[in-house]
Amino acid sequence: MIEEELNEQQRKAVEYDGKHLLVVAGAGTGKTRTIIARAKHLLQQGVPANRILILSFTRKSAREIVERIKSEIGGITVEGLRGQTFHSWCMDVIMNNPKVFMHHEYTLLDEEDRESCVKLLCGKGLRDKEKHVVKPASILEVYSFAINACCSLSDAMRMKLYDNASREDPATLKSIELNKPVYEDIIKRYMAYKTVHKYMDYDDILNVVSKGLKKNAEARRFVSSRYDHILVDEMQDTNPLQYELLSSFYERCHLFCVGDDAQSIYAFRGADFKTMHNFTSVVPQSEMMKLTLNYRSTQEILDLSNWVLAKSPLHYDKELTAARGKGKKPVVVTCENEWDEANDVTEKIRRSIVDKGAKYEDNMVLSRSLYGLRTVESQCISKKIPYIIFGGVGLMQSKHVRDVVSPMRIVANYKDELAWMRYLLLWRGIGEVSASRIINNVIEEETLDKCLDKLAGNGLQEEITLTLRNISNMQFSPSQAIAKTLETMEDRLKELYKDEWKWRKQDFEVLQEVALGTAGIQEFVSEYVLDPKLETTVKQGENGPEDACILTTIHSAKGLEANICYLLKASPASFPTPRSIESGPDAVEEERRCLYVALTRAKDELHIYRNVHSIHVDPQSEDPTESLYFFNEMPDELVEKEATRTARLNPEMDYQGPVVGFDVTDDFDFG
DNA sequence: TTGCGATCCATTTTT
DNA sequence: TGGATCGCAA
Numbered sequence: 001m002i003e004e005e006l007n008e009q010q011r012k013a014v015e016y017d018g019k020h021l022l023v024v025a026g027a028g029t030g031k032t033r034t035i036i037a038r039a040k041h042l043l044q045q046g047v048p049a050n051r052i053l054i055l056s057f058t059r060k061s062a063r064e065i066v067e068r069i070k071s072e073i074g075g076i077t078v079e080g081l082r083g084q085t086f087h088s089w090c091m092d093v094i095m096n097n098p099k100v101f102m103h104h105e106y107t108l109l110d111e112e113d114r115e116s117c118v119k120l121l122c123g124k125g126l127r128d129k130e131k132h133v134v135k136p137a138s139i140l141e142v143y144s145f146a147i148n149a150c151c152s153l154s155d156a157m158r159m160k161l162y163d164n165a166s167r168e169d170p171a172t173l174k175s176i177e178l179n180k181p182v183y184e185d186i187i188k189r190y191m192a193y194k195t196v197h198k199y200m201d202y203d204d205i206l207n208v209v210s211k212g213l214k215k216n217a218e219a220r221r222f223v224s225s226r227y228d229h230i231l232v233d234e235m236q237d238t239n240p241l242q243y244e245l246l247s248s249f250y251e252r253c254h255l256f257c258v259g260d261d262a263q264s265i266y267a268f269r270g271a272d273f274k275t276m277h278n279f280t281s282v283v284p285q286s287e288m289m290k291l292t293l294n295y296r297s298t299q300e301i302l303d304l305s306n307w308v309l310a311k312s313p314l315h316y317d318k319e320l321t322a323a324r325g326k327g328k329k330p331v332v333v334t335c336e337n338e339w340d341e342a343n344d345v346t347e348k349i350r351r352s353i354v355d356k357g358a359k360y361e362d363n364m365v366l367s368r369s370l371y372g373l374r375t376v377e378s379q380c381i382s383k384k385i386p387y388i389i390f391g392g393v394g395l396m397q398s399k400h401v402r403d404v405v406s407p408m409r410i411v412a413n414y415k416d417e418l419a420w421m422r423y424l425l426l427w428r429g430i431g432e433v434s435a436s437r438i439i440n441n442v443i444e445e446e447t448l449d450k451c452l453d454k455l456a457g458n459g460l461q462e463e464i465t466l467t468l469r470n471i472s473n474m475q476f477s478p479s480q481a482i483a484k485t486l487e488t489m490e491d492r493l494k495e496l497y498k499d500e501w502k503w504r505k506q507d508f509e510v511l512q513e514v515a516l517g518t519a520g521i522q523e524f525v526s527e528y529v530l531d532p533k534l535e536t537t538v539k540q541g542e543n544g545p546e547d548a549c550i551l552t553t554i555h556s557a558k559g560l561e562a563n564i565c566y567l568l569k570a571s572p573a574s575f576p577t578p579r580s581i582e583s584g585p586d587a588v589e590e591e592r593r594c595l596y597v598a599l600t601r602a603k604d605e606l607h608i609y610r611n612v613h614s615i616h617v618d619p620q621s622e623d624p625t626e627s628l629y630f631f632n633e634m635p636d637e638l639v640e641k642e643a644t645r646t647a648r649l650n651p652e653m654d655y656q657g658p659v660v661g662f663d664v665t666d667d668f669d670f671g
Numbered sequence: 672t673t674g675c676g677a678t679c680c681a682t683t684t685t686t
Numbered sequence: 687t688g689g690a691t692c693g694c695a696a
Contacts, residue, residue: 058685087686111686202686237685268684369683374687431673530686555684577683594684 006030006037013289014038020255020286022235022279026320027305027600028296031258032061032559035231036069038256039081042229043073050080051226056233057266059085060390061559065233086242087202088530090209093223100219101212106200107409108529112397113418114140114201121189128179143187147203149270150240153180153187163583197417206241213248224252234558235259239270243282250284262309262316265555265594267586273593294320294600296561298327301606304638305599308630312592313585320600330599330606332631332639334615336646338569341609342375344644345566346383348607349549352564360386363549364562366598368577372568373551380549390552390560396528400497400504401511404485405525408478411471412525414448427464427492448472463488471521478515478524482508554598565602570595571610572617572629581624588628595630608639612647 006014010030013023014037025031035054042052056062066083084092098104109117118136126134138161146156157176158165165172194200200208213220230249232238236259238246246255257279264273280286294302299322309316335341345365352358367373373389380387396402403426409419417439424435438458445451452472456465467488474481486493486508494501518524550562569575576591599606610631619632626632 085686205686265684269686371682371687429673433672553684579683590684 006033007293009289009291009293010034010037013291014041016256016287016289018285018287020250020283021257022276022283022286022288023256023258023291024276024288025258025260025291026294026318027260027263027597028294028320028561029291030293030295031233031260031291032065032068034291035065035233035256035258036072038231039069040073043078043081047228048080049078050082051228052081052231053089053227053229054081054083054231054233055086055089056083057085057237058234058556058558059088060556061233062088064559086245087205090205090245091530093209094205097219097223100216100222101208103200103204103208106198106204107413107416108205108526109194109199109201109418110397110529111202112402113199116418116421117193117199118186118190121186121193126182126186128182130175130179134182139183139186139190142183143190144203145268145270147207148239148241149272150244151270153184157183164586197415199418203241206245210241210245210248214244220248221252224249227253229254229256232257233259234263236261236264236273236276237266237269237271238275239266239272240275241270243275247283255283255286262318262593263558263597265558265590265597267590292318292320293323295323296603297600298322298324298604300327300329300638301599301602304330304606304634305596307635307638308592308599309596311630312589314589327604329638329640330602330608332608332610332641334612334641334643334647335609336612336644338372338375338611340644340646341568341611342379345376345568345607345609346379346385348564348566349385350383358563360547360549362563363566364557364560364564364601365549365551365566365568366554366557366601367552367568368554368574368594370553373553376551376568380551386548387551388548390550390556398504398507400493400501401507403493403496404482404489404508404511405528407467407485407489408471408481408521409525410468411448411475412522414445414451415443417443424464426489426496427461428495429461463492475522476520478518478521479512481521482512482515554594557601558597561601561603563603564605564607565598566607566609567598568609569611570608570631571614573625575630576625576628578625581628592630 007030010033013021013034023031023034025034039052039054043049054062054065056065062083062085066081069081069083070078082089094101094103115136118140122134122136122139126136128134142153142156142160145151145160146153149156149159151159154176157180158167158172162172162176167173194204213223227249230246230253232246232255235257238257238259249255259276261273261276264271264276267273275282280288297305302320302322306319309318333341333344335344349360349363352363353360365373365376367376370389377387377389379385396405402422406419406423406426409416410423413419420439420443421435424430424438425432430438438455438460441458442451442454445454449472452465452468455468467485470484470488471481474484486505493504497504514528515524518527550560552560575595576588580587580591599608608631614629614631617626617629617632619627619629621627
């Protein structure tokens with residue numbers, strides 16, 4: 001057992017014995033450690049493990065916390081201790097209380113299903129009253145925001161479609177009022193469609209429980225009496241809907257919430273970090289505490305992070321101090337373009353291994369977007385550097401896996417129209433029209449078997465029915481069902497994916513592995529929507545998956561740390577993005593917090609990349625991408641500067657400052 | 672109606 | 687870079 005020392009602030013929080021507590025914890029101040037210590041403290045006080053609930057925002061951190069508790073707490077039984085996302089917890093609540101919520105036999109829609117659903121309802125070429133094209137995705141965005149932020153449709157439209165324009169702007173208001181019926185119509189039809197087909201989307205999971213508990217005092221009493229303590233991680237990402245949900249537990253449970261307002265980067269999902277500032281007035285009988293001592297980074301890295309935050313017009317009241325003391329200054333690397341950047345990053349990674357004896361996993365590459373990781377990824381491949389991508393499209397979302405899962409979904413719930421559609425369209429000779437006809441013909445039957453009999457009567461290719469029958473006969477061995485499905489579908493899949501099939505096929509071995517952990521088709525298909533266990537993609541497993549460098553989006557990096565961090569594309573027009581500039585100051589500040597999250601991941605070394613053109617940026621420029629650039633006017637003493645060879649050879653580059661850490665041996669290998 | 676090829680498009684972030 | 691969409695031929 002690792003008995004890590006808690007500092008005074010942490011200990012006070014951990015041993016808090018009032019009702020509700022919010023711990024405002026800066027980056028690297030031991031947020032997770034505090035939650036774990038709290039859980040441990042409660043267990044030692046004799047609180048049964050099954051009366052403690054740990055909630056987090058992402059699956060990754062929920063999983064990590066529970067794993068760490070299990071490994072760090074010896075001697076006490078942690079059986080029944082649960083760490084879940086808000087979504088998976090609410091799903092459990094729905095399943096355990098079927099009579100209260102009445103949604104236990106609904107099929108979950110994932111993001112893609114949901115979009116095809118709305119596409120269906122929109123028809124093609126839908127336009128609003130001002131003749132602008134309305135994209136199904138933006139309807140969903142507005143709808144989802146309204147639910148999560150608990151706001152009106154008009155407000156959601158204003159935030160999402162009108163760049164968060166002022167509430168008073170008459171032109172905007174007029175436009176919203178004019179177009180609202182268009183959105184309202186589709187949304188209503190979407191909601192009706194979900195009800196008819198017994199579908200539930202991500203937002204419904206929270207909404208059903210939150211509203212259900214709020215309305216029904218009896219249910220509230222019953223459900224909340226299941227727990228004594230609720231520990232909430234990443235509190236700054238909690239949106240109004242989740243607040244509402246938690247409010248049903250104020251009375252009977254103790255809340256222990258941990259978060260950092262400066263790391264709030266989920267405003268696009270309705271989270272508002274300012275709510276955290278009001279915690280003590282919103283939550284009755286609550287108190288607030290702070291953690292300010294940083295254990296992760298060296299002072300130099302924190303100095304830069306503090307500077308970024310201090311330049312914000314918002315007041316974060318944060319000045320982190322490094323418990324570890326001095327180290328190396330962050331390095332700003334100027335490069336020519338993204339290939340030059342990727343080359344330099346991968347070269348540094350390679351050298352950290354060869355020269356310094358580091359492991360691959362000591363290296364973390366951070367990017368604003370998934371897209372931005374591409375170049376580094378391809379360099380990793382050509383240089384044979386093993387890597388893991390966090391925040392990537394999981395295996396479960398990939399096309400070929402969904403293809404194979406679709407017949408399984410049909411068997412799990414043969415009324416699942418969307419699954420039928422996807423499955424039938426796969427086959428040669430069946431397009432949208434025939435597929436709809438077949439579905440209408442078949443779906444009214446009373447049992448799956450009758451359904452299949454009727455399907456067979458349609459004179460279709462034999463494999464279409466055979467695949468479904470096979471799965472139906474293997475209801476309780478999903479792994480074998482996958483194998484059998486591959487047999488009957490392989491010819492068609494080969495035809496569809498051509499030479500890609502060779503590598504796509506390998507994914508199914510992993511999928512079968514996952515399926516072994518579930519009791520049946522039913523469980524397999526519903527679990528994968530909520531918790532696709534394969535959300536990371538490991539490639540280039542030269543040293544096996546145990547040691548690989550981490551490529552991640554900043555959003556997925558929250559809670560992670562690494563000795564050496566590389567922040568990509570920290571150039572103007574990237575920090576902040578033009579898009580956020582258009583959306584106003586709030587969005588720009590969210591970008592700043594994003595940058596802050598990125599900087600504070602680094603323990604020892606931080607390399608910040610920007611392109612050559614960033615050097616010419618004029619803070620007085622008319623162009624907001626230049627004037628708002630976060631690294632404008634950065635004091636020289638905070639960082640070291642260097643340039644890649646290519647950038648340096650660029651004749652246009654008239655950078656006068658010192659070029660540090662650059663010599664011939666520093667260059668990359670052209671051969 | 673289906674399926675293929677060409678063209679154009681845009682690229683935040685997550686449950 | 688690929689992805690989604692559009693238009694055209696079978």
